[in-house]
Amino acid sequence: MLKCIYVSVFGDERGKEVALAGLKSKAKYVRSELGKRMKLRLTPEIRFLEDESIERGSRIERTFVQVMANSVLPTVDLSAYFNQGDEDGKKKAMLEIEEACSEYGFFLAVNHGVPLELMSRALQVSKSFFELPDQEKLKYSFKPGSSPPQGFLPAPDDPTDRKEHLFMVPPYNSDSNYCPPAFQQILKDMFHYLSELGFLVESIINDCLGLPRDFLKEYNNNRSWDFIVSHHYFPAPETGYLEKTCHTDGNMITFVFTNGVEGLEVYKDGKWIPITPPDGSLVVNVGDIIQVMSNDKFKSAIHRVVRPRGRSRYSYAFFYSVHGDKLVEPLPHFTIKKGESPKYKGFLYKEYAQLRLRNRTHPPASPEDLIGINHYAITNS
Ligand SMILES: O=C(O)CCC(=O)C(=O)O
Numbered sequence: 001m002l003k004c005i006y007v008s009v010f011g012d013e014r015g016k017e018v019a020l021a022g023l024k025s026k027a028k029y030v031r032s033e034l035g036k037r038m039k040l041r042l043t044p045e046i047r048f049l050e051d052e053s054i055e056r057g058s059r060i061e062r063t064f065v066q067v068m069a070n071s072v073l074p075t076v077d078l079s080a081y082f083n084q085g086d087e088d089g090k091k092k093a094m095l096e097i098e099e100a101c102s103e104y105g106f107f108l109a110v111n112h113g114v115p116l117e118l119m120s121r122a123l124q125v126s127k128s129f130f131e132l133p134d135q136e137k138l139k140y141s142f143k144p145g146s147s148p149p150q151g152f153l154p155a156p157d158d159p160t161d162r163k164e165h166l167f168m169v170p171p172y173n174s175d176s177n178y179c180p181p182a183f184q185q186i187l188k189d190m191f192h193y194l195s196e197l198g199f200l201v202e203s204i205i206n207d208c209l210g211l212p213r214d215f216l217k218e219y220n221n222n223r224s225w226d227f228i229v230s231h232h233y234f235p236a237p238e239t240g241y242l243e244k245t246c247h248t249d250g251n252m253i254t255f256v257f258t259n260g261v262e263g264l265e266v267y268k269d270g271k272w273i274p275i276t277p278p279d280g281s282l283v284v285n286v287g288d289i290i291q292v293m294s295n296d297k298f299k300s301a302i303h304r305v306v307r308p309r310g311r312s313r314y315s316y317a318f319f320y321s322v323h324g325d326k327l328v329e330p331l332p333h334f335t336i337k338k339g340e341s342p343k344y345k346g347f348l349y350k351e352y353a354q355l356r357l358r359n360r361t362h363p364p365a366s367p368e369d370l371i372g373i374n375h376y377a378i379t380n381s
C-alpha cells in the first residue's frame, strides 16, 4: 500500500500551477496505481526529472517525484504544413506563432520535419569531437574575420565562461570543408532540413506580419550566410559561478536543439523563464533582423544558458540569416504606413555581423559593452 507521494516541481510559476493541478486531478488514480510504478500522463510541457520509490519488503511506502514544468512557452505543432489540405491546422499554428513571436520572441516546434534520428546523430558527433584533445580541435581553429564564422573557438581560461564552440558553414560555400570529416555528411543533411524549415517559418512569419505574399522570401533569397554552431557547455562547478552571458541573436530566425539538458532561459517582463524542450522538439526564436524590420512588432528576446551542475550540455544552433550585402531597416509597412517613427537606423547586415563577431573574439572587459542591436536604435533625445 502506498502511503505518501512527495512531489517537487521545478520550472516557472505558471508551469508549476499546471503541473500541480494535473497531479491533484490524478491523485486517486495515482494512489491506486502507484504501488507498482509511477504513472502520470505527461503533457509536452511537463516531464519527469526523477522518480524514486522507497520499498519496505513488498510494500511501497513513499514515492518521490520530481517534475520539470514549463507551461509558458507555446509549443507549436507544424504537422499541418507537411500534410496536404489541413487548412485549419495551418491557421492554428500561424496564430500561435504570431502570439509567441510578439509576446516571447520564442516558441517550441514539434513535427517540424527535421528527422529526430539526424538530430541525435549530430549530437553524438559533436560530443565525440569535443572529447578530443585541444590540439586536435585546434586543427580547425577559428578563422579570424570570416563571414559566416567558421572553426573551433576553445573555452577561455576564465572559470566563469567554460564553453567551447564549433562554427560550420553551408556545404555550398566554397570553403565549406573546413570542418572535421565526421561532420561533413551530417552538415549536408542538417543544412538541407533546417533551411527548409527556415523557409517555412519565414513564410509563416511573413504572413503573421501581414507582409505582401513572399515578401521575405524574395528579400532573403541567398542561403550562403547561414551557419550552424555546435556548442559544448562544461559542467558548472558544484559551488560558485554559473556562466550566464545574456544575448539576443543577430540573425533572422534561430533553431536550437540539445541533448535534453536544461539550461536555456528566456527573459520576459523582468523574469527568466527556464525552457524545457520536449524530446525531439526545436526551440525557435526570432533574431534582431526580424525585430528591426518589424519595428519591434516581433521580439528578438534576450536569452542565456545557465551551465548545469555536474554534467555537460551539448546543443546545436542553426542561424537562418540574410546575405551580408542586404540592407536591414524597419519596413514602411510598420513605420510610414502606420504613422510610426522607425526605431532603428538602417545598416548592412555584414557590418553588424562583424561587430558581433568581435564580441566573441575580443570580448569587452564588461559584458554591458557587448555590441547588440541597440547600437542602431534611434533614441528620441
Ligand atoms: O544552447 C542553447 O540552448 C542556446 C544557444 C544560443 O542561444 C545561441 O547559440 O545563440
Ligand SMILES: [Fe+2]
Pocket (backbone or CB within 6 Å): 247, 248, 249, 254, 303
Ligand atoms: Fe542565442
